[in-house]
Amino acid sequence: MELLTVEGVRKSFRALVAVRDVSLEIHSGEILGLIGPNGSGKTTLLNMIAGTYKPERGKIFFQGRRIDGRRPDQICRAGVARTYQQVKPFLNETVHENLLLAALHCEDSGGSEERVARSLSVTALESMEGVQVAALPLIHRKCVELARALTTGCKLMLLDEPMAGLNPTEVSQFSEIIRKINSIGVAVLLIEHVMRAIMALSNRIVVLDHGEKITEGKPSELANDPKLARVYMGTE
Numbered sequence: 001m002e003l004l005t006v007e008g009v010r011k012s013f014r015a016l017v018a019v020r021d022v023s024l025e026i027h028s029g030e031i032l033g034l035i036g037p038n039g040s041g042k043t044t045l046l047n048m049i050a051g052t053y054k055p056e057r058g059k060i061f062f063q064g065r066r067i068d069g070r071r072p073d074q075i076c077r078a079g080v081a082r083t084y085q086q087v088k089p090f091l092n093e094t095v096h097e098n099l100l101l102a103a104l105h106c107e108d109s110g111g112s113e114e115r116v117a118r119s120l121s122v123t124a125l126e127s128m129e130g131v132q133v134a135a136l137p138l139i140h141r142k143c144v145e146l147a148r149a150l151t152t153g154c155k156l157m158l159l160d161e162p163m164a165g166l167n168p169t170e171v172s173q174f175s176e177i178i179r180k181i182n183s184i185g186v187a188v189l190l191i192e193h194v195m196r197a198i199m200a201l202s203n204r205i206v207v208l209d210h211g212e213k214i215t216e217g218k219p220s221e222l223a224n225d226p227k228l229a230r231v232y233m234g235t236e
């Protein structure tokens, strides 16, 4: 069984069809890259999976159960965690307090401290657990976002351009942390503009253009895909 199945979902804003009948699957333990030019519908698709938007058409299944139309907190409890394009941790709280809050979003309330400790370790934040998030540099704030998602006990993490604003060295560090999260059994849907990173991290990649899925494949297959070249010509 697929971990997540998206079947023909659609979302419009007035006359604009932002996501047009898109289908995709995410397998357990996989990193699926989602790319496409600005405005191609990536964030809107992620928002339908996370429950922010209800699809007008189509269905979404997570671990075999329908989740489209459920509330974001219900989808989170089912095992799907997300981060935002804009970093949104509680800035005045410490790293540790942020993670304890995230631990409340789990089905099993026991074991919060264990989950927090594991998240701190995977995201290399152990030495910063007592620091106010506002005092951290951007890369570590972004790691707090990952750690918060991880602490919910999710099976699937939805990441919307998590590397925006990072320099190349930081992109490498951050990619390594995403790999670590994936290696402990968490599947990832990764939206990212940094092509080098998405090509290196993804098992498969889905390409959107004007709200439609135009192609998908392994990074090695897509490198020579004329459809991808056409979409990115002049923009990359």
Ligand code: ADP
Binding pocket: 013, 016, 018, 036, 037, 038, 039, 040, 041, 042, 043, 044, 045
């Ligand atoms: P991407 O994340 O690929 O850049 P989005 O999913 O954010 O694309 O946007 C897809 C299209 O839908 C764009 O044309 C965008 O302007 C439009 N759009 C997104 N969100 C809204 C909204 N809340 N209201 C109106 N139009 C929106």
Ligand code: MG
Binding pocket: 042, 043, 044, 085
């Ligand atoms: Mg977006």
